[in-house]
Amino acid sequence: MTYIVKPKFHHPSLPVNELGFTHRDYEGSISTLCAGCGHDSISAAIIQACFELNLPPHRVAKLSGIGCSSKTPTYFLGSSHGFNSVHGRMPSVLTGANLANRDLIYLGVSGDGDTASIGLGQFAHAIRRGVNMVYIVENNGVYGLTKGQFSATADRGSKSKRGVVNNDNSIDLIAMALQLGATFVARSFSGDKAQLVPLIKAAVEHRGAAFIDCISPCVAFNNHPGSTKSFDYVREHNEVVNRLDFMPPRAPIHVDYKPGELEIVEQHDGSKLALRKLHTDYDPHDKLGAMTYLQERAHAGEIVTGLLYVEREADDLHHHLDTVERPLNELGEKELCPGAGTLAKINASLR
């Protein structure tokens, strides 16, 4: 726990984005996580993504559950409303928030304990409803705040810091997200900011349930030999299927790749994803193919990262519910109350 208050001043020549904000305007208070924690790199990637997207910080709502990962919303986007809810229940709170005001950007931050154990049900149902959100799991395979117990994403056969071998099968959140109908599914690594930042940007612009499983090593409890979530292990076994460049609407596209190596995916808002294919036969629009490929590579002990699946014509929960365009939290008596005249008619029909 640190008590240092982060100073507000910054260098006058710090670059500003289109809104006149500097990178510092997207920061939060100083992190209280362990030095070197993967989660801090993810926070930094979120900050960079929001800065580069020119998002007004107050138009983002950041929600989390409980755990190390769920603490991180305090460390980015200090001008946004944040909600550190209860363990494993961020998805329902986010769903409700999203229903109340469809105009904000919802960033759900969770961990592997929060999502794959106590919150597995809520994760599944928020994904299957197609809530328009970015759902990031900061996945380290271990319970950090309670000091080193295995989580449900710990691989079978991996070893804890105390030398205990995990005999339980692991939960593959990517496989679940695909099966449950997430329309944007990616896996990344906290140690690869160049990959992670464009993925976050694309997920923010995606309308629908966007899920990012981000392997984020725990330096205190899960970064030793025998762990499959350590920096070294992930670097050695990382199989990157594609690299993503995110381009805002109307940005010119420079194509300097051979045919088949680059694909431009247009999102609903006109923004484009330029996918540099590292595996030319990997098609991120082929859900069944992706599922099979991911299972095969996982079996071979590899960690596939990149944009794994994106649906071209995605829609979201508000679309399914056919709600009005105006946020529900802006409606008043005029729009909501049927009035005394209608009530008189209702009364008459009940006699």
Added chain:
Amino acid sequence: MPIERVNDFVVRFANVNGSGSASANQLFARAVLRMGVPVAPRNIFPSNIQGLPTWYEVRITEAGHLGARGGVDLMVAMNPQTWDKDVASIEPGGYLFYDSTKPLQASKFRTDVTVVGMPLTAICNREYTDPRQRQLFKNIMYVGALTALLDMDVDAVEKLIGEEFKGKDKLIAPNVKALHIGRDYALKNLTCPLGLRVKRADAVGDRIYIEGNSAAALGAVYGGATVCAWYPITPSSSLAEAFTRHCARYRVDPETGKNRYAIIQAEDELASLGIVVGAAWNGARAFTATSGPGISLMQEFLGLAYFAEIPAVLFDVQRGGPSTGMPTRTQQSDIVLAAYASHGDTKHVLLFPEDPAEAFEFGATAFDLADRLQTPIFVMLDLDIGMNHRLCRPLAWDEKRVYDRGKVMTAAELDSGKDFGRYLDVDGDGIPYRTYPGTHPTRGSFFTRGSTRDRYARYTEEGGPYVDNMQRLLRKFETAKGLVPRPLRRDADKPTRYGVIYYGSTSPAMDEAIVELAERGHRLDMLRVRGFPFHQDVSDFIVDHDFVFVVEQNRDAQLRTLLVNEQNLDPVRLVPVLHYDGTPITARFIARAIAEHLDALKITPLRKVVS
């Protein structure tokens, strides 16, 4: 001697669940109502879709006693499974109507009741070939027979059939035909009318006939709820379903055809309340409908909503507990659970509607209270109010009424330099200001959490700010006392040392019991509690009397527990009167229990013993 009564008796239909009897039975009740005679119908149904016994009881009561009475004057025994019990439950001198197609031994009957047999199955088999038709029209046929036996207005029934099948006009004629087959058989072959008769009257007035769950859902529509998240559970499911129906009718934007509401059938009760909390945090009016087991599951979120101060409305349609308990029976047994829900020091605001009219009123008001107090509000219904049609005063809405959105700081106020501290008590009422997410680019944002924080919502683990915050929450609870619906007091015609406190669905039985007690020479002042925390009037009422009976529908005297706990009152003066077998409390039960106590007091003045 056979009972002779006009407009004051109880008919009970014993049926098999899933046999289509419900609509025929309701038709009967409505027909009585259309004759200007109040009815109080009650479903006594199993946790089952098909095959188990189900009963429908109609109390016909020109005097307007809407509570359950107890006992049966006319049994329409259509279920062989429950024959013995059904026959045994008839009052001496009562009547038994049954299907006489299959002869029964004499030992199956009672000699002190009038037996009316009609070969319903035989008639149906003669008239219809389709098995489903035989089943459904048998039900209408016994209603037809009853119109003759009880000397009812058959036109009223015919008119109702016409209204019921409006739009499915093909069904009208066959139903009317079946009605007349039954009626004609009875007129020709049975002694009509019986000693029990329905006589046209003018005792209904402008009252409406509605289920509490439907009225509460309408209250949510009028109260401005836009988000509903729920998980199916008896007896509350019909509340969320009614909200869905009402919204489809009254909440669609006429220009775009799009919905001004969002309803989610969640994966469980935890998620239901999570969605409500998220929506309310973000400035929408949101609610869930559930029952005791659901409230048990919602404990964690209730603690969060209490501590993080998020408005939420919960309709708790209570049933028999604990555990799965009696899912299709009524109780008032979630009072303590709701009042102190969640771990740590928590207290919640409860409202106790007595009938559908108050379910509507409190259902709407709950949203104002939730926003004003920034805390969960429980509307404590029960199965008896929620799932039965009840005659009540017309629903009322003041056209000038505006929603009280509570203390919400706007962008303009933030710009003007107003000090914003999410947990800062600026007005001394314990209620701080909040901001909706997305209000202002640089001001007014804060972090909501269930862990301790200071007045400006900054995380802290210091004892001082924690205690400061907990004390403010108590001040807020004090403020709530003046905002929840006040208790209603009704004094006896002469001063008395005895009082009675009651709440919720006990109301009609209590009203009737007080008359019975007066006839036996017992005078009591009455106080109907309508909200928790208790208003000062509640303490005053108890102090004004030597003994106060607290009538409840649970085993552990839960409201009495709250009275003792929260008002620091002497428990000896609060005498529990408890009914908790799952059936609705009756005037007979209350009057007997209170009279026994009072008679005992007459013999040995308890006051002297105590002092």
